Amino acid sequence: xxxxxxxxAFVLLLCGVPxxxxxxxxxxxxxxxxxxxxADKHVDITTNFSGRNVVVFGVNETGGxxxxxLTGPAAYTLMRKxxxxxxxxxxxxxYGFKDVPLYYDYALNGDERDLGSMDLLRADGIGVxxxxxxxxxxxxxxxxxxxxxxLIRQKQQAKHYAYDAQSIELIGGKLFKVNFxxxxxxxxxxxxxxxxxxxxxxKIAERREYLQIRQAGFSARLYSYATNxxxxxxxxxxxxxxxxxxxxxxxxxxx
Amino acid sequence: xxxxxxxxxxxxxxxxxxxxxxxxxxxxxFFGVGGGFxxxxxxxxxxxxxxxxxxxxxxxxxxxxxxxxxxxxxxxNVDVKIALVMLAGGLVGSVFGVFIFKILQALGQIDVxxxxxxxxxxxxxxxxxxxxxxMSLWGRRGGAADAQKADKVSMVEKMRANIREWPYKIRxxxxxxYISAFVPVGIGFIGGVLASILxxxxxxxxxxxxxxxxxxxxxxxxxxxxxQIIFTTGFASIMHAVTNQTVDVVLASLLILGGVxxxxxxxxxxxxxxxxxxxxxxxxxxxLVSIVLAVQLLMPPKELFSMEVR
Numbered sequence: 001x002x003x004x005x006x007x008x009a010f011v012l013l014l015c016g017v018p019x020x021x022x023x024x025x026x027x028x029x030x031x032x033x034x035x036x037x038x039a040d041k042h043v044d045i046t047t048n049f050s051g052r053n054v055v056v057f058g059v060n061e062t063g064g065x066x067x068x069x070l071t072g073p074a075a076y077t078l079m080r081k082x083x084x085x086x087x088x089x090x091x092x093x094x095y096g097f098k099d100v101p102l103y104y105d106y107a108l109n110g111d112e113r114d115l116g117s118m119d120l121l122r123a124d125g126i127g128v129x130x131x132x133x134x135x136x137x138x139x140x141x142x143x144x145x146x147x148x149x150x151l152i153r154q155k156q157q158a159k160h161y162a163y164d165a166q167s168i169e170l171i172g173g174k175l176f177k178v179n180f181x182x183x184x185x186x187x188x189x190x191x192x193x194x195x196x197x198x199x200x201x202x203k204i205a206e207r208r209e210y211l212q213i214r215q216a217g218f219s220a221r222l223y224s225y226a227t228n229x230x231x232x233x234x235x236x237x238x239x240x241x242x243x244x245x246x247x248x249x250x251x252x253x254x255x
Numbered sequence: 256x257x258x259x260x261x262x263x264x265x266x267x268x269x270x271x272x273x274x275x276x277x278x279x280x281x282x283x284x285f286f287g288v289g290g291g292f293x294x295x296x297x298x299x300x301x302x303x304x305x306x307x308x309x310x311x312x313x314x315x316x317x318x319x320x321x322x323x324x325x326x327x328x329x330x331x332n333v334d335v336k337i338a339l340v341m342l343a344g345g346l347v348g349s350v351f352g353v354f355i356f357k358i359l360q361a362l363g364q365i366d367v368x369x370x371x372x373x374x375x376x377x378x379x380x381x382x383x384x385x386x387x388x389x390m391s392l393w394g395r396r397g398g399a400a401d402a403q404k405a406d407k408v409s410m411v412e413k414m415r416a417n418i419r420e421w422p423y424k425i426r427x428x429x430x431x432x433y434i435s436a437f438v439p440v441g442i443g444f445i446g447g448v449l450a451s452i453l454x455x456x457x458x459x460x461x462x463x464x465x466x467x468x469x470x471x472x473x474x475x476x477x478x479x480x481x482x483q484i485i486f487t488t489g490f491a492s493i494m495h496a497v498t499n500q501t502v503d504v505v506l507a508s509l510l511i512l513g514g515v516x517x518x519x520x521x522x523x524x525x526x527x528x529x530x531x532x533x534x535x536x537x538x539x540x541x542x543l544v545s546i547v548l549a550v551q552l553l554m555p556p557k558e559l560f561s562m563e564v565r
Binding site: 246 | 256257258259261262264265266314315317318319320321322325326363364366367371485489492493494495496497500502504505507508511512515518552553554555556558559560561562563564565
């Protein structure tokens with residue numbers, strides 16, 4: 001009996017190896033056919049920052065369907081639900097979600113959006129509706145569901161999550177371009193831009209680039225000083241306030 | 256025009272903040288109050304997180320108190336000794352307040368707690384002020400009001416006599432007082448707690464307390480209170496910067512700038528309005544703010560969920 005199982009396993013292995021090898025080769029070849037580039041490697045947030053466009057370029061020679069995503073850094077996010085206590089609306093119930101992207105936007109090829117391949121994308125976690133978070137603690141998913149939905153709704157209202165996929169602009173068939181619009185209050189951190197190519201039901205190629213969104217100049221120096229030397233920052237602010245108050249009095253008295 | 260607030264990490268309209276500073280400055284010039292009780296709720300309304308609103312507001316209060324106190328200082332209307340004793344209580348109160356603030360933040364109830372405290376404080380102070388000033392305006396001729404007033408005076412006298420019995424007495428030559436240190440320390444403590452939890456100087460509460468409980472001469476009260484508020488709010492500001500990192504210097508500068516201009520206009524406008532009417536208007540504004548906040552607490556909210564990123 002044991003011998004039989006071994007034989008079957010061996011045959012299966014023999015059959016499987018060439019398939020797996022072919023798939024790997026195909027992916028390697030497809031990966032060569034996909035290139036991705038960012039117009040800028042970083043976005044600097046200065047004091048007058050009011051949002052920016054991030055332009056992603058690339059070449060897709062594989063012939064497969066293309067998906068481009070822009071994902072912000074992940075953070076532990078709490079969702080609270082208000083409830084009535086003694087007639088007052090207080091925060092009653094809280095669920096914590098692990099590793100929630102602070103920002104999410106994505107783009108699909110115009111044709112793909114009509115092709116009904118959304119199920120596949122959903123399975124791969126692409127698109128806002130496909131996002132799955134881990135809830136902290138043992139909570140039945142049915143209970144956490146409304147909190148999860150509220151999280152996505154609020155992120156969308158804040159323009160931190162896309163409502164819908166953007167279209168990928170195709171230039172001459174193989175060259176593609178995506179324009180992601182960042183709002184004024186875009187969260188800072190390391191963003192990942194991913195380009196993926198699907199053929200049939202398989203992901204055949206993936207490329208990623210990193211985008212730094214950070215405060216720069218005066219604003220950045222203030223932020224780092226306030227976090228690294230918080231005591232001196234606090235004292236500085238108070239001295240500044242005393243000076244401003246004194247100056248105001250001098251100006252007032254002169255008039 | 257929008258400006259990016261480096262600590263709050265949000266972009267906000269410069270005009271709106273300047274306008275808020277202007278209005279609050281106008282009130283402080285017009286009525287001689289700090290106006291912090293309006294800044295915090297309005298900043299929250301404009302989308303500034305409550306923690307940033309409170310933390311930043313404390314540093315704005317430093318500036319407006321300095322401006323206010325200098326005039327009193329020139330006229331020698333500051334009792335430094337009482338202010339220092341109050342400050343002892345104020346510093347302990349600030350530490351206590353920041354601690355409570357942190358606990359409430361961890362529990363996720365900070366916005367609710369701030370609202371409830373505002374409703375209770377502003378509601379009671381506003382109605383008391385409105386009642387008292389309207390009594391003095393319309394009840395002047397009535398004998399009943401006189402009897403009521405006499406009643407009240409005797410009550411205050413009884414309370415003060417009671418307070419005079421408290422131990423650890425200190426002499427305050429400037430105010431010609433010989434009272435227990437507990438009174439100014441206690442009043443300072445409450446001021447410190449209010450400054451760090453609500454981001455207000457608490458002048459509207461401290462001034463009557465200093466008059467009623469301590470029996471301080473009215474000419475010295477405002478200057479002494481402001482002098483003490485500079486240090487309490489300055490300390491609360493540093494505490495918030497260190498423990499919560501919630502003091503945004505860009506936001507504070509805009510508020511201070513608007514406040515300076517507003518205070519000038521307010522002082523000029525106040526010359527054309529009688530004191531009683533000014534007090535009635537102030538009481539009405541305070542009551543209005545507390546009613547709006549109370550409605551927000553009692554009405555079912557449009558959005559049941561709120562998000563916090565850690």
